[in-house]
Amino acid sequence: MKLILIEDEPLVAQRLERFCREILGAELEKLHVASSFDEAAGWLAEHPVDVALLDLNLEGRDGMELLRRSVAGAFHTVIVSANTDRALEAFQYGVLDFVPKPFTRERLTQAFERARGTITRGAGTAKNLAVRKAGRVELIAVDDVLFAQGAGNYSELVLVNGRRELHDKTLEKLAAILPPDFERLHKSYLVRLSAIKALHASEGSHYEAELKNGPRLPVGRTRYKELRAKLA
């Protein structure tokens, strides 16, 4: 696992680094500590990362803009902050977890388990998804997303109005932060359950989900039964 710690206070950064090394052990491939978001952004531009641990209040400044830029990335963002009053807002931006300061090793372990996917999904509360557009970050309301289609290291968000937006996160990472209403139909599709009109089975164990606005999406053979039960 590749980590970046974005924390301006040396002692806190030191504690985070120590815990990360203890928790992840050999699983930790790389760890970089940045004391500012700009420094982190420079590093992220050249290095792939799985999880970013971000302090919301870097050097006393409000970190929501930093958060928007962070959650638009391909990696998971875990907030480590004293500003617990901003936790709900952070979750709505699509962070994976919010670890309040002062933190313990156990709480940080829980955050990493969530990042690994060890903890089953269902806690996702994102209400917005950040997408990069021509050097800026735009927020898309999760309510406007019909389904997401995997596209390699990216995802394509298909919106209710038919518009398509490219998101930096993989489908797996999106699944971790989207609300439980989104269901994995297929290795390449994540669909809002309420958007499914009907399930169709055809010859050769070929299954499809018909969406209310027309399109038909393939349903994985292993997921069909579970999906039918949920829609019943």
Next chain:
Amino acid sequence: MRPRFFSLLLVLFACAALASVSAQPDLRIRHGDDPRWASPDWDDADWTRITMDEYPAAAGPFWVRIRLEQPGPMHHAPRPDQTEVLVPPERYVYRWSAEPESSFDALFLPAVYSFELFFDGRLLARSGVVGHDRESEVPGLLDHLVRIPDDLRGGTSHLLAIRMSTYHYNFPATHFSATPWPVNMARRLRHEARLPVFPLVGAVCSLLTAAISLVLMRLGERRRALALVAAVSVVLAVFYGLIAVRWLYPYTYDWHYPRLLAITWVMTVASVLLVGLLVEQFNAPWKAWWLAGLVPLLAAAWQMSPIYELKVLWICRAMLLVALALAGWACWRRRPGAWPALAGVIVALLVVRTERRAFLDPTFFLTIEALVLLVFAAVGAQVQAGRRAAREARLTAARMEIELLKKNLQPHFLLNTLTAVSEVIEADPPGAVRFIDDLAAEFRSLAAMSGERLVPLQRELDLCRAHLKVISRRTGRDIGLAVEGARDEALVPPAIFLTLIENGLVHQRAESGAEFRLRAHVTDETARYEFFSPGSKRPDDRPAGGTGLRYVQARLEESFRGQWTFSQGAVAGGWETVIGWRTARPGSEEAAP
């Protein structure tokens, strides 16, 4: 004195020249003593004719004979309801009437002498004992209402003979005026019953006003205007009491002069106090000059008339003239309550007239009392405004105290610090103890300041250094504080420089080894502090009025109302904030210079 002042006096007292000119009644006097002189038939042709103002003082016994005549057919008879109005030539002209309520059936004598009164030769009244010298004379009561027997009424001519002595007449004049008034007895009695009412009402109102003022002062309203209201009210109550005493507690005529003298002096004192009250209430400049201007007017008023009742009215008019100028000035400067006071003074000036008339009638009492109450109302409004301001100041102080305590509890600072402490405890236990000591020192300093409006600069600097120690431990950057020209004992609002340090740490990126700098220029009356925050400005713009700056400005306003300055701006290598205030009167309500 300057010619302009004489001109002013001339205008002021112009109506003094309007003294009434009257025809003289048939009044004759003879020194000596002979009981036969009481007879209406006695030939007094060789007696000395005098005017009503030529009764001799400190003399006696002597006799005065006055003829009462029916008016001729063309003579304008006075209306019965004017019996109490002094119109000299007419008062000896009477008309017997069949109507009980309108006829003259008595004589009213305000007698500053001892006497025996004969009507058509019959002794009707005696007051004291007429004497040959001061020792043998016994002074009688001042006021007398003598009923004329029914059988003596009627006819066209009557003779009033008075045997008198005046050895206890102690006015400075050598002659005096004596006036037996023909009156209707029933109406006169009702009139006399009403006479003390207005003075008593005035006295009660004045005492109540004084009591309320004193209670307000007792409750903590230490205003000079309130003390003056109380003083004016007490003096006016004495004034009213002296007026009323004549009708409530009849006294011998030798006390009349001391009473009138006291009334005149009391009115003089009341005038000075009333002008002083207006000067204080409207916060007029050159306070002593207003009072100095009143003094010659009062001195002139004392000389305007030998009659003490009229002296009082002139004194009152002089006071009202100065009050008019003061209230006019206050209106011009838009002082609260000035317009009602001006209106009250104008009404009072119109009411207080000095032509010869009934002394101090009800309108006089009502007007003077209304004027005092108007000023009192203005003081009351000021007290209310002052209390509101004090309440707001208390709320501000409470809010500031909470703001100060919040600096202790600010989540970002506290939780980040606890996180850092957690790390140091595990990684470097001895260092953790020092860290906790530094943190405790900052918290102790802050806690000691909560509830204070001003603290010595030394304590503020200790707090700043404790905070910088904690920050240095947390951030690993060694940031110091240099101070120049400061007086340790100089008072400053708590945590204002701490707030500037916090702002500096947030908005500037100071490298390790940098220093905040405080340069002080403090005198006994003013203070000026230049505070430099080191470091390059962060990319984001500095907010114009963040929480920290609002705290600093609210603290300055709380302690130096309207007498402080605050400015800030970028300078080479950092950011400078300049704060100044006047230290002479912290919390003063006076406007900033």
